[in-house]
Amino acid sequence: MSTETGEPFVIRAATSSDSAGCAYVHHTSWVETYSALLPAAHWESDTLARREDAWRRWLDDGAVVTVAEAHGRVVGFAIAGAGRQVGDHQPVRDRELYSLYVLGARHGTGIGQALLETVLAPTTPAQLWVAESNPRARRFYERNGFVADGARFVDESVHLAEVRHVR
Numbered sequence: 560m561s562t563e564t565g566e567p568f569v570i571r572a573a574t575s576s577d578s579a580g581c582a583y584v585h586h587t588s589w590v591e592t593y594s595a596l597l598p599a600a601h602w603e604s605d606t607l608a609r610r611e612d613a614w615r616r617w618l619d620d621g622a623v624v625t626v627a628e629a630h631g632r633v634v635g636f637a638i639a640g641a642g643r644q645v646g647d648h649q650p651v652r653d654r655e656l657y658s659l660y661v662l663g664a665r666h667g668t669g670i671g672q673a674l675l676e677t678v679l680a681p682t683t684p685a686q687l688w689v690a691e692s693n694p695r696a697r698r699f700y701e702r703n704g705f706v707a708d709g710a711r712f713v714d715e716s717v718h719l720a721e722v723r724h725v726r
Contacts, residue, residue, distance in 0.1 A: 560673055566629060568670055570677050573624035573636065575615070580633025581624065582610040588660040596692055597717060625677050627661065627670045635661035637674035642686055646712040651725055654679060656687040666695070675703060684726060688712065691720040700724050 561567050573581060586607045594602075618624065627635035637659040642650030656679055661671045679685050687705060689696050697707075705724035713720045 560669075566668070568627050568629040568634065568673075570625060570627055570673050573618060573622075573626045573633075575618045577624070577626055577633055578614040578618050579611055580628075581618070581626065581636050582607060582614040584633055584636055584660050584662055585614070585658075586610045587662060591663040592693060592696075593690070593717075593719070596690075596719065601717060625674060627665075627674055629665070629670075634665050635659075635670050635674055637678045639678035639685070645688055645710075645721070645723070648710045648712060648723065650686060651708065651710075651723075652684050652686040654683055654685040656685060671699060672703075686723055686725045688721040688723050691722045697722075697724070 560570060586605070589605065590602075623638070623640070625637045626633045638657040640655060640657060642652045642655045644650060656675070659671060659674055659678075661668075661674070665671075681703070685705075687700060689700060691711065701724070704726040706726065707722050708725045710723035711720060712723075
């Protein structure tokens, strides 16, 4: 595959050796997206090292993760699975997109689209939770047929409101 600018990338299943790359994408994406929304104290515990430890455990334990790789580096990842309860909200779809992150420098290149289509076929009914204050992500999902259904949950651990989108 190649990005809209012609840069080659590969979509593949993650392996244990991808833990550092996934952690880097995860942490960097959070800093890029949420640094102005989260209190400074959040970043004292949400460190790259902590994310690396978590990713190592997840991948070693067999988590099913799809990564996008460009020039030998992980630049994005996606995870989907069974619909789940979030707070008091029961699932409304059998499938759910749990995570999709792409490094900011790769936004608009088609990598996020390729990841989404790999973990959830375009016609698959699904649900996802997205930060209410992340308009870029919400527009991306809306372009892919997802609409907010009115469900809202505040993740007290990070004080972020999330809204559910379904298709």
